[in-house]
Each structure stands twice: as structure tokens, then as C-alpha cells.
Amino acid sequence: MSITELDYNLIIQKEKEVRKERFKRAWFRFKKSKLAITGLVILSTLLIMAIFAEYLAPYPEHAGMYVNFKERFQYISTKYLLGTDHLGRDIFTRVIFGFRLAFMMIGIVISIVMPVGTVLGLIAGYYKGKWPEHIVLRLADMFVSIPPLILALSICAILEPNIVNAMIAITLMWWPWYTRMVYSMTSSIRDEPYVWAARALGVKDRDIMFKEILPNILGPILTKATLDAAWVILIGSAISFLGLGAQPPTPDLGTMVSEYMAYFPTYWWMIIGPALGIAILVMAFNLFGDGLREVFAGD
Amino acid sequence: MKINLNVLKGIFNNAILKRIILSLISLLGLSLIIFTLARIMPGDPARMALGPRAPEEIVQKYREMLYLDKPLYVQYYYWLINLFQGKLGPSLTSFREVSVDIADFLPATLELMLFVAIIQVTGTLILGTISGCKPGSAIDGALRVFAYIGICVPPFVWALILQFVFSYILGWFPATERLSSYIRLPRITGLVTIDALITGNFNAFVDALWHLALPSLALAVGAMAQETRILRSAMVENINKDYITTFLSHGLPIYRYVYFKYALRPSLCSTIPVIGLDIASLIANAFMVEMIFNWPGISKFGITAMLRKDLNGIVGIVLVAGIIYIVTNVIIDIILTILDPRIRRGGQQ
Amino acid sequence: MYENLLTVKDLFVKYKSYWYVYHVLDGVSINVKLGEKVGLIGESGAGKTTLLKSILRVLPPQGKITNGEILYRDVNLLNCSKQQLLEIRRRKIGMIFQDPLAALNPVFKIKEQMLDIIKYAHENSGMNKRDLENIALDLLRDTLIPDPERVLNSYPFELSGGMRQRVVIAMALASARELLLADEPTTNIDVTIQAQILKLIMDLVKKKGLSMLLVSHALGMVRNMTDRIYVIYGGNIVEEAPTSKLFKDPLHPYTRLLIDSAPKILSSTLGEGIKGNPVDYRHPPSGCRFHPRCPFGDQEICRRAKPPLIEVDRDRYVSCYLYGGGT
Numbered sequence: 001m002s003i004t005e006l007d008y009n010l011i012i013q014k015e016k017e018v019r020k021e022r023f024k025r026a027w028f029r030f031k032k033s034k035l036a037i038t039g040l041v042i043l044s045t046l047l048i049m050a051i052f053a054e055y056l057a058p059y060p061e062h063a064g065m066y067v068n069f070k071e072r073f074q075y076i077s078t079k080y081l082l083g084t085d086h087l088g089r090d091i092f093t094r095v096i097f098g099f100r101l102a103f104m105m106i107g108i109v110i111s112i113v114m115p116v117g118t119v120l121g122l123i124a125g126y127y128k129g130k131w132p133e134h135i136v137l138r139l140a141d142m143f144v145s146i147p148p149l150i151l152a153l154s155i156c157a158i159l160e161p162n163i164v165n166a167m168i169a170i171t172l173m174w175w176p177w178y179t180r181m182v183y184s185m186t187s188s189i190r191d192e193p194y195v196w197a198a199r200a201l202g203v204k205d206r207d208i209m210f211k212e213i214l215p216n217i218l219g220p221i222l223t224k225a226t227l228d229a230a231w232v233i234l235i236g237s238a239i240s241f242l243g244l245g246a247q248p249p250t251p252d253l254g255t256m257v258s259e260y261m262a263y264f265p266t267y268w269w270m271i272i273g274p275a276l277g278i279a280i281l282v283m284a285f286n287l288f289g290d291g292l293r294e295v296f297a298g299d
Numbered sequence: 300m301k302i303n304l305n306v307l308k309g310i311f312n313n314a315i316l317k318r319i320i321l322s323l324i325s326l327l328g329l330s331l332i333i334f335t336l337a338r339i340m341p342g343d344p345a346r347m348a349l350g351p352r353a354p355e356e357i358v359q360k361y362r363e364m365l366y367l368d369k370p371l372y373v374q375y376y377y378w379l380i381n382l383f384q385g386k387l388g389p390s391l392t393s394f395r396e397v398s399v400d401i402a403d404f405l406p407a408t409l410e411l412m413l414f415v416a417i418i419q420v421t422g423t424l425i426l427g428t429i430s431g432c433k434p435g436s437a438i439d440g441a442l443r444v445f446a447y448i449g450i451c452v453p454p455f456v457w458a459l460i461l462q463f464v465f466s467y468i469l470g471w472f473p474a475t476e477r478l479s480s481y482i483r484l485p486r487i488t489g490l491v492t493i494d495a496l497i498t499g500n501f502n503a504f505v506d507a508l509w510h511l512a513l514p515s516l517a518l519a520v521g522a523m524a525q526e527t528r529i530l531r532s533a534m535v536e537n538i539n540k541d542y543i544t545t546f547l548s549h550g551l552p553i554y555r556y557v558y559f560k561y562a563l564r565p566s567l568c569s570t571i572p573v574i575g576l577d578i579a580s581l582i583a584n585a586f587m588v589e590m591i592f593n594w595p596g597i598s599k600f601g602i603t604a605m606l607r608k609d610l611n612g613i614v615g616i617v618l619v620a621g622i623i624y625i626v627t628n629v630i631i632d633i634i635l636t637i638l639d640p641r642i643r644r645g646g647q648q
Numbered sequence: 649m650y651e652n653l654l655t656v657k658d659l660f661v662k663y664k665s666y667w668y669v670y671h672v673l674d675g676v677s678i679n680v681k682l683g684e685k686v687g688l689i690g691e692s693g694a695g696k697t698t699l700l701k702s703i704l705r706v707l708p709p710q711g712k713i714t715n716g717e718i719l720y721r722d723v724n725l726l727n728c729s730k731q732q733l734l735e736i737r738r739r740k741i742g743m744i745f746q747d748p749l750a751a752l753n754p755v756f757k758i759k760e761q762m763l764d765i766i767k768y769a770h771e772n773s774g775m776n777k778r779d780l781e782n783i784a785l786d787l788l789r790d791t792l793i794p795d796p797e798r799v800l801n802s803y804p805f806e807l808s809g810g811m812r813q814r815v816v817i818a819m820a821l822a823s824a825r826e827l828l829l830a831d832e833p834t835t836n837i838d839v840t841i842q843a844q845i846l847k848l849i850m851d852l853v854k855k856k857g858l859s860m861l862l863v864s865h866a867l868g869m870v871r872n873m874t875d876r877i878y879v880i881y882g883g884n885i886v887e888e889a890p891t892s893k894l895f896k897d898p899l900h901p902y903t904r905l906l907i908d909s910a911p912k913i914l915s916s917t918l919g920e921g922i923k924g925n926p927v928d929y930r931h932p933p934s935g936c937r938f939h940p941r942c943p944f945g946d947q948e949i950c951r952r953a954k955p956p957l958i959e960v961d962r963d964r965y966v967s968c969y970l971y972g973g974g975t
Contacts, residue, residue: 141322142325142328142329142332143329145326145624145625146326146329146617146621147580147621147624148583149580149583149584150616150617151329153601154333154616155336156605157604158333158608158613161606230451234453237453238455238586241587241590242587243602257455257456261591275456275459278452279448279451279452279453280451282451283447283451286450434709539709540750541745541750541751542750542754544701544706544751545745545751545752546764546765547704547706548704548823549742549768549769549819550733550736550737550739550768551764552734561761564753565753638755
């Protein structure tokens with residue numbers, strides 16, 4: 001083994017140790033952070049409610065096509081925790097299923113945007129000054145030049161207004177912001193010693209990006225993903241609210257708000273359900289994201 | 300504070316001009332994408348607009364009018380030519396020229412944006428500085444809770460709450476529309492408040508403000524919550540800085556000078572970008588709130604266009620919204636450059 | 649009694665953070681007589697800056713004065729009226745700060761900052777802007793700044809470190825008619841300019857007839873500039889003596905170690921330093937706060953109670969049981 005290879009291994013070793021230390025400290029700080037714990041608790045509760053919606057909701061069949069005109073417009077009671085809507089469906093049940101829809105949407109969108117956005121951002125940041133950076137950045141800039149909601153709305157409009165297309169629209173709207181953040185972090189890290197040590201030794205670019213740079217920016221990426229998730233829910237519900245997302249009778253929280261708004265203010269309690277649902281969901285993600293930020297920032 | 304020519308020259312020599320041009324190019328590129336997508340999608344817009352019962356010849360005439368039967372690049376070519384003439388093509392919902400439609404509806408939204416901006420900025424400044432000067436006090440605690448709620452509740456929910464409480468329950472404000480029906484006002488600029496002032500119709504002015512109150516508040520509350528939080532933490536950080544101690548030790552009046560002048564200005568440097576982003580996003584958030592208050596702004600036109608697949612309308616809205624977004628961002632950048640000399644003269648921050 | 653310009657008696661100051669209370673100043677008493685130049689030496693974290701800030705009552709919000717008196721002439725700064733306090737800040741006492749870059753507001757021109765200060769230093773004199781500017785220019789010229797006009801129109805980050813400190817000195821002079829408080833005035837400046845700045849301060853003090861309280865951990869500087877010195881450790885005054893006597897014959901163990909640790913030109917060895925760690929103000933040592941690090945500090949009596957300040961010789965005071973004071 002040549003001397004430079006020894007040095008390289010030493011550097012890698014040191015990095016691994018540092019990383020483990022960071023992890024341990026991060027976990028400790030996480031346990032101490034009230035925000036993070038609260039957010040996590042609320043999120044998990046909502047998630048469990050969403051997953052086991054059929055078993056937890058009092059009237060699971062109300063989530064879909066169900067009509068019971070006798071029970072329309074019931075006020076809040078022990079029988080119908082949030083009242084019933086204009087078709088006699090239990091609002092509480094629909095809100096729970098609405099959570100499920102929201103989590104599903106977030107899950108799918110994140111699982112596309114995070115990998116793709118991260119990879120693109122890494123590539124753009126790593127190959128700074130060369131063509132990949134220009135292409136990715138110009139592409140991202142195009143999507144960033146208009147307010148996100150309008151972009152999402154137009155895409156939904158062009159495609160059929162339904163929930164799948166809403167997800168596509170949100171994905172397309174979200175990825176440039178994500179990529180830009182990863183890009184800026186990558187490009188500031190790429191000049192650190194361990195990166196150019198690896199380059200000097202001929203480690204493949206791909207390995208550098210994923211094994212050196214990526215683990216170091218994982219923290220802020222996760223934080224941003226969580227905080228963005230809150231934003232995505234807001235935009236998603238706005239899209240449905242405007243009628244370009246999930247259509248009735250799908251129990252989407254935004255759609256419900258717009259449906260029930262028609263009976264405002266006479267049957268004013270109907271809106272409480274979905275509106276509160278959106279607010280709690282967004283708050284949970286925000287709390288958790290803020291907590292994550294505390295955890296990773298105190299390094 | 301004097302703004303002399305040198306400052307302006309400094310601003311425009313640097314990246315801002317480049318930014319504007321780049322953004323415009325991006326916007327054009329985006330509109331091309333949307334344009335293409337719109338044309339490619341299956342479905343016959345002309346048929347959809349005219350309805351299933353319309354006779355075929357009329358539908359064909361419309362197709363020709365929109366060049367729908369020509370290849371894509373021809374369509375784009377005609378669209379570009381129209382663009383340079385300031386026209387955006389005929390709308391399929393109103394059957395008028397899109398730019399005329401937008402010009403009809405845009406002032407209402409702009410007026411709303413203006414008022415929201417005013418409320419937002421003054422509110423944030425007042426609440427943020429007070430909260431920052433007295434951290435840990437009751438006001439501060441209340442504000443922080445409020446800030447959190449404000450971030451999490453979407454603007455349309457705020458709109459509903461405000462409408463419910465202040466209009467239906469308390470009856471203090473009107474629930475919808477821009478003007479009461481008995482007011483007659485000529486349309487000069489399209490901004491109702493300005494028009495009222497120009498024509499000297501004080502009643503109309505007050506009436507317009509009264510109608511503007513709730514929608515503006517609905518949009519402002521959410522944004523104010525977050526901005527106040529940022530301003531507050533910036534103030535707290537800056538008040539503990541050494542230069543504030545300097546001024547205190549020289550006996551300058553504590554509130555008027557030390558806090559409101561020498562601590563506020565640096566704090567603003569980190570708050571203004573956020574305010575700017577929020578104001579720029581107003582054009583998008585207005586979409587939601589306008590529906591609730593039945594505000595005759597571009598969202599009404601836009602949503603209808605989108606639901607009815609009015610292609611020119613959609614592309615037109617995207618372009619106009621994008622331009623407003625870019626312009627607002629540039630204005631905010633200029634303000635920031637004036638406030639923070641470090642950006643201008645290249646010092647470190 | 650006007651002989652004492654500034655009297656600090658038994659000052660207790662603590663900082664309160666979210667989880668801990670830091671008991672920094674533990675009964676500090678010093679005084680500055682009219683026309684005197686007094687030095688305060690101690691290591692970083694001993695409470696020197698806290699003391700200065702307490703005098704002008706510009707402590708951060710977490711800092712609280714819990715006990716003691718601060719008399720300027722005959723006004724107790726701790727319970728005087730707001731107006732009196734402002735009066736003293738504007739026209740009697742001025743302060744020079746440690747880090748000139750941090751002490752100047754980065755987003756305002758120097759002119760604006762100085763004019764505001766001068767305006768309040770000359771309140772009620774009915775001057776207009778032109779007069780204030782002239783005063784500012786005069787002050788800048790006093791501090792030997794070669795191009796006062798240019799400096800006035802600049803922002804702090806455009807000036808060099810030495811220039812900035814001169815500006816801070818000029819600002820202090822605007823409000824310091826009687827007493828100058830100097831907090832490590834050259835610590836953050838290039839070594840090559842330190843001598844100039846120090847000479848400048850001395851000249852100005854002499855010219856304007858100011859009294860001075862100079863705080864530093866640079867022993868050489870304090871030795872050259874002061875008539876009398878207090879030594880502070882861990883929030884307590886441990887020794888007080890005229891300058892020459894202090895350096896010739898330090899009494900307190902801490903002072904001795906301090907002076908020995910400083911490298912001297914004529915000797916070829918470095919001092920040994922002081923063992924142990926600085927005081928943890930959250931849980932300060934019982935009794936004499938120096939006893940964990942003191943070569944003689946293992947006595948029961950050192951642990952039990954803080955040694956009182958005893959007059960050992962004319963004008964010399966020590967707080968150490970080695971010189972008496974134990975019962």
C-alpha cells in the first residue's frame with residue numbers, strides 16, 4: 001500500500017468515527033428536544049389512524065359512495081363526532097380517511113422527489129462549472145420562475161383533475177426547490193479535504209457523491225423534506241379545494257372543505273372537521289421538522 | 300435617508316439585471332412547456348368549450364381560429380407573434396381576447412395584493428419589534444403561539460374563519476364582493492380605492508376599504524405569523540450585539556434610537572427576504588381566498604379557464620402570474636440592497 | 649466627597665440563563681479618584697467586562713445586579729432616575745470597547761452613528777447638523793485619523809481595524825468628559841498598531857484631563873499606563889496596589905503566578921502557568937475562589953470562607969489568609 005492510500009484510509013476512518021459520534025449526539029439531542037418528540041408523537045398517531053382507518057373509523061363505509069339523507073346535517077354529537085355532511089356521511093370518518101389520502105400523497109410524492117431531487121442536486125453541485133450543472137440548474141430555474149401553486153394548478157388543469165394528476169403536478173412543482181437546496185449544499189462541501197483526497201486517489205465520482213458527500217448532508221435534507229411535507233399538504237389541499245384535485249366523493253381534506261363551504265354558514269360546523277384535520281397534519285409536520293432542525297443544527 | 304444616483308447605478312450594474320433577464324427567459328421556456336403540454340393532451344378543446352350540441356361547422360371554425368389543426372410549431376409561431384403584439388390569443392370561455400380578460404380582472408387582485416402587503420408589512424414591523432424588545436414577556440409568548448398557529452393554518456381556512464366570525468356572527472364586515480351594490484364608480488384604473496379617491500367619492504372609498512378588510516386580513520395573517528417570528532428572533536439576536544451596548548453606553552434614548560433605529564435595521568435584513576417571498580406568493584395565495592370572498596380577480600378567471608381547459612387562458616395566466624412574481628422579487632431585491640450596504644459594497648455579512 | 653470619582657462597593661452580579669445561574673461578581677469593590685489612572689487586570693472570564701458594563705448599567709438582559717452600590721460622585725447609579733443615568737452616560741462616562749468591528753453598527757455610516765452620539769452628548773445646545781459634523785470631524789482628528797471626511801462617509805467594514813478602534817475612541821471621547829472606561833482596547837488589533845493606539849489613548853487622557861479605568865489581561869500595557877492596579881480573579885478583587893509596587897513585589901499567590909507566567913525579555917524561561925481550570929461560575933468554589941488552583945490553598949480556612957481585604961501596607965490591600973484575616 002502506498003503512503004497516499006494509507007492516508008486516504010485514515011481520513012475515511014476518521015470521517016466514519018466522526019459520523020458515528022454525530023449520530024449518537026443527534027439521537028441524544030433528539031430525545032431531549034420537546035418539539036421533535038411532540039411532532040413525532042402526533043405524526044405517528046395520525047399515521048396509525050390513517051393506516052388502520054378501516055378499524056378506527058366509526059363508519060368506514062361513509063368514506064366512499066354513501067348516501068343517507070335522513071342523517072344529513074347532523075350537529076356534533078357522540079354519535080357523529082364531527083357531525084354529518086350534506087349526504088349524511090360521518091365527517092369524522094371521512095377526516096380519518098382524508099389523513100390516509102394525505103399520507104399516501106406525501107409518501108408517493110416524497111419517494112419520487114427525494115431520490116430524484118437529491119441525485120440531480122448532487123450531480124449539479126459536484127460537477128460545478130460543467131454542463132450537468134448548467135442543464136440541471138436551468139431546468140430547475142424554469143420551474144421556479146412562477147409561484148408554485150400556479151404551476152401545480154396549471155398542470156392539473158391540463159391533465160384531468162384527479163388525485164393522481166394532482167400528485168404528478170405537486171411532484172413537478174416541488175422538485176426544483178429540493179434540487180436547488182441539495183445543489184447549494186453539495187457545492188459548498190465539494191471542496192472539503194476528504195472530497196479532494198478521494199478525487200486525487202481516483203475514487204469514482206459516483207462513489208464520492210454517494211458515500212462521501214451524501215451522508216454529510218443527510219441531516220438538512222431530511223429536515224427540509226419534513227418541513228416541505230407540511231407545505232406540500234397545504235398546496236395539495238389548496239389544489240383540491242379549488243376543484244382541480246381529488247374529486248368528490250373521494251375523502252380528500254381540501255375537497256371536503258370546498259364541498260362543505262357551500263353550506264356555510266348555516267351548517268357551519270361541517271367545515272371544522274377537514275379544516276382542523278389539515279391544520280393538525282401541517283402542525284405535526286412542522287413541529288417534527290423544527291425539532292429535526294434543532295437536532296441537526298446543534299452540531 | 301438619501302438615495303442618490305450612485306446607489307441606483309450600483310444596483311443595476313450588478314446581478315439584478317442579469318437576474319431579470321434570466322428569469323424572463325426561464326418564464327418563456329416554461330410557457331413553451333405548458334403550451335406544448337396543453338396542445339398535446341387528448342381531448343378537443345374547441346368541442347369542450349362549445350358543448351356537445353354545437354354544430355360541427357362552428358366547432359371547426361373555432362378549431363381553425365385556434366390553429367388547432369396545424370402542426371405544433373405553427374401553433375407556437377402564431378402564439379409568439381400574438382405575444383409580441385401583447386395579445387395572448389382568444390379565450391375559449393369568454394370568447395374574448397385573453398389579455399383583455401386578464402386586464403379586466405387583474406386590477407382587483409392587484410389591489411388585494413397591495414393591501415395585504417401594507418397590512419403584512421406594518422403588522423410584522425410593529426409586532427415583531429415589540430416582541431423582540433421584550434422577549435419573554437406576555438406579548439411575546441402570545442405571539443409565538445400565534446405564530447405557530449398561523450403557519451399551520453392554510454389561508455383559505457383563515458378566510459373561512461374570518462368570514463364566519465366577523466361577517467356572519469358579528470356582522471362587522473361584508474362577506475363578499477368589492478363594493479356594495481349601491482355604489483356607482485367609474486372604472487379608471489380598476490383599483491377601486493384609487494378610483495374613488497380620484498373621483499372624490501369618499502363614500503366609495505370607505506366602502507371599498509370595508510370590503511377589502513376581511514380578504515386582506517385572511518391573506519395577511521398566515522404570512523405575518525411567520526415573518527413576525529423571524530423578525531423577533533433577529534431583533535433578539537441583534538439587541539444582544541456589542542454595537543447596541545455601544546449606543547446604550549453613550550446614553551442614546553433607548554427605544555426611539557437604540558431599538559427602533561439601530562437594532563431594527565440589521566434585523567430587517569434577514570426579515571425582508573421572507574416578507575418578499577410571501578408577497579410574491581400572494582398572487583398564488585390570492586387564488587384560494589378570492590374564491591371564498593367571491594372577489595372578481597384573476598383567480599375567478601383562472602380557475603374557470605383551468606376547469607374548462609381554456610388553453611390560451613391557462614398559458615396566459617401562467618405568464619402573467621410569472622411576470623408579477625418576477626417583478627415583485629426584483630423590487631424586494633432592490634429594497635434589500637438599499638437597506639443593507641454590505642450587499643452593495645461587497646463587504647462580508 | 650468628590651475625591652472619589654467612581655466608587656463601586658460590594659457589587660454582586662449574576663447571569664441567569666435558562667438552566668443555570670452564573671454568579672460572576674462576588675462582592676467587588678473598587679474606586680477611581682479624580683485624575684487617577686486605574687488598572688484592572690485578570691484573566692479572561694474573571695468578570696472585568698461584566699464590571700465595566702455594570703457601571704454603565706448596560707448588562708445584557710440576563711445579567712442582574714443583585715447587591716451593592718455604584719456611586720458616581722454622589723449619585724448612586726443603581727437607583728438614580730432614568731434621566732440622571734442618561735445624563736451620566738452622555739456627558740460624564742465614556743467607554744472604549746474590545747472589538748471595534750462588533751462595536752460599530754454595520755449597516756449605518758459612521759457619520760450617522762457619530763452624529764447621533766454627539767447630538768445627545770451636546771443635548772440642548774441648539775446645534776444644527778453642520779455644527780455636529782464639525783465636532784465629529786474634530787474628534788476624528790484628535791484621534792489622528794488622516795482623512796476624517798472619508799471616514800465619516802464610510803461604513804465600518806470598509807475601514808481597517810486600527811481605524812475602527814480610533815473611531816470607537818473618538819466616539820467615547822464625545823461622551824467622556826470625566827471618566828474613561830477602557831475594555832481591552834488593543835486586544836483585537838494588529839500588534840504593529842497596538843503601540844500607536846495605546847500612545848493615542850494616553851495622550852488624549854492627559855490632554856483632556858480624564859480619569860481612566862483600564863481593563864486588560866496584557867500586563868505590560870497596564871503597567872505602562874496606570875498609577876494603581878486592582879487584580880481580579882473569579883469575580884473577586886484579590887489585590888490592590890500602586891503599579892510599581894505591584895510588579896516589584898506581588899503579594900497574592902495569584903498575582904505572583906500571573907506575573908511569573910508572563911514571558912519576560914530578560915529571562916530565557918517561560919513561566920509555569922497556573923494549574924487547574926478557570927472558575928465555573930455555576931458552582932463556584934467555596935470560600936476563596938482561587939483555592940483550588942493556589943499552591944498554598946489546601947488549608948481548611950481557605951475552603952471555609954472568603955478572605956477579607958486587608959490593608960497590608962500603605963495603599964496595599966490583599967485578600968488572602970497568608971497575610972492575615974483568619975480568626
